[in-house]
Amino acid sequence: MYYDPFVLPFTLGLLLLLGYLLVKYGTWFWQLDAQDKKKIRYRLLTRRTLIALREIVAEGLIHRKIFKVNPRLGYMHMSLAFGWFLLIVVGAIEAHIFVKGSAPLYFPIFFRYFVPDQHHFFFSWGFAQLMDLLLLFVLSGLFMAFAKRFNAKTVGLKKTTKLKVVDKFVLTALWLIFPLRLLAESLTSGYHNSGGFLTGSLGAVFQYLFPTEPFIYPAWWAYSLSLGVFFVGLPFTRYMHIPTEMVLIFFRNWGLKLKVNNPVLKAVEIYSCPKCGICIDTCQLNELQNTTKSQSVYFIQRVRNAENYRELAENCLLCGRCESVCPVGIDLTALRLMHKTDFSENKKDQFAFVSERTNTADVIYFAGCMTHLTPTIKNSMEQIFKQAGENYWFMDKEQGACCGRPLKLAGQFQAASELVSLNRNMILQSGAHTLVTSCPICYKIFKEDYRLPLRVLHHSEYINELLVSKKIQVKKSTISVVYHDPCELGRGAAVYQAPRNALQFASNVIENGSSGQNSLCCGGSLANQSLSENNKQNIAHTTVHKLTDNNPELIATACPMCKKTLGAVSAVKVVDIAELVAKQMIVKPVHQKQKAVSVAEFA
């Protein structure tokens, strides 16, 4: 029987951890609503589970996504996670071959102590080398993590996360595990003249320098203690992400979604955050002076520690830039938004004064409140509708209710849903087959919350269709245009190509360094109620600066909010796609007599 009291810190620590996880995850599962439980029951034995397992390997161990964003940081995470995992697996195989049967839980971990002379079993030499190689792999990552703590730039980050005391304590335990393992194994190998290329050589050096024997036993105790402390401390620190990320991957693959009224998915996502800090560098609020550190990693930390997170919940553009780079794939925007509901009061019957009215038409045009503040856009859209000979109803021309999304962005989900059902009735009664909106903010809620049995298009998609089908024609201008992706349309609704296609018909589109998924927020976000106008303009300045990298003659966007915000600070004229197309449109005589609308000159 292989046993020594020094295995106790490790064994007890591990058992406590497993017990904690069992209770924690069991409670979460219990708290899931009936619908989610049903989903799990039906999907447990399907391909989805296999896909989840593959994802766990790719993301939880190899950290493929971090590699894509930042190879150095990817290597660091991979060597720690995947390296440690392989150490456990290969160690278990080695121990299994040696005892030719089952062994206690701790046996593979302390194998070198119990079996110091490894010359007597199958492939023992190979195992010694392999285990040393894996240990070296982990240690290399550890070295990078160590360097990152002192200088984030070594792994290509501008800033790294600030840690709590308990995090630092457990982090120290984690950092000690592998050096202590190296020490314990080397001392043992030195004394017994065994070990692989790393522990064997290091051991020989130790043995040459001093008698190793008295240090062997304390070193194994220290190794076991560091493991035990790490396991016991894990639930209270960011390292909870290691087991929880797996739960998240399963849940996601089984189709479970964040819900405002259910705490489970919110908790799973929050505990899955490894605090890697990738979200910090990508956040545009980072560049501002005197603002709270409200990046996702800090927000999640506050929520998890049950500290007041109101200020952080509100100081966010909800632009989705962090979400697009989060290696764990946490729904950072939705998560933040749902926590905003904790601070919003829902008044009853706020919209009793809004009356329903409807019209029959093929196409509904919903300009949106912001578009009414940029009338050139809606006038251009009317010109385009008329030119295309469309039978359309301008739903919010003279009086209309808000789409509801600004309320939702403020955390007032209940009030938003009242507006949604009000507008939804009017839309359904019109008998239209298509709904066109000029505002990406409206577009997103029409798509996601209205459950409309008709096509919902942003005007950039609609205009592109008209151009492709030649329902309208434009004269291509030689003017060079850079396209600014609005957050809600790009990252928010994955519409990237249609606006570019439409623009290409009418002008010469050039790209800039931060477009598509990486595009910057204009700063005018409706979601952020705490940012000063001055700071919003600072963000807009930076965005304009980046957009005009390649000296375009015009900035085109597809959002009235972006147009207004960028236009206020830009030396280069900012227009909406609809304006540009309407200006270049070849006007043919149409059925209805058209009113002359003066459109501002562009260049």
Next chain:
Amino acid sequence: MQTKTIAIIGAGPAGMEASASLAKLGHQVVLIEKKASTGGHLNNWHHLFPDRRPAKELLQKLKQEVNHSNIEVMVNTAVHEVKQNDYRYELVLSEKNVINANAVLITTGFELFDAAKKEEYGYGIYNQVITNSDLEQLFQADNLAAQFKKPVKRVAFVHCVGSRDAKVNNHYCSKVCCVTAVKQSIEFKERMPETEVFCFYMDMRMFGPYYEELYREAQEKWGIVFIRGKISEASQTRDGSLQIKAEDTLASKPLRMNTDLLVLMAGMVPAEGNEHISRQFKLAIGDNRFFKSKDNHFDNQLSDTPGVFLAGACLAPMNITDTISQARAAALRIHEYLTN
């Protein structure tokens, strides 16, 4: 006494009045104006508040004053570069003219806020939307009604366009637009008594003598309706009139109204060339982007740069009375500076 030369940049009311005062004190003045004529914004105004004195009257008086043997007026002239040596300034002007000055007075004034920046009001989009300055031009005509294509049965004035508006980064009050709106609404009523006149305001700031009286007259004598609330947007209706949306904040109700004419009370913004001037003379610019004086109580006409003085609306929005007072104060400070 050795004659000293003073360069005055900007020939609006402040620059003209200061030139005259300094000339009377025996100094040589070079009055530099970027535009083709002197007088500044007075050229664009019909009548002045609160006594409705014709702007022309003031303009004539100022022109007479600067018609002085000690004053050289240079129009169509800009200051390109400034070099400083031993309390003297060398100003490089258009066409490589160079003048040496013992002191410099900056009176570059203001510009009207570009109302097209508030796209929601439709300036430059709908031809029924005009600015306060456009309306003054229309007042020059004998028959106001004949200036509009369609009969104007209702007109709405919007206060604070580009002032007290964080969205356009102008947090300050332009001060004179309230009383200008009161004056213009009365003038509108006088010319077209059948027209209904509405003013949409945030606060009525009747800070000067007889301003409050004018405001009372507007309500009592002319029946002009003042609604506390800012207009959120204007759009064109089917019949070609404008629909405006606002909130009546005293009644706490949203409001929608059709109007035939919308007058935007564009506020004051620092003149475009101020940035260049501030770099050349190393002058401090305040958070509101106007020039910053050395001490806003005792040294309001002094800048942080010795020998460089400030007066008028380049310091902050102000009316002509205050501008003229500042111009005279500046002349006195310059005189003290040069004679000590």
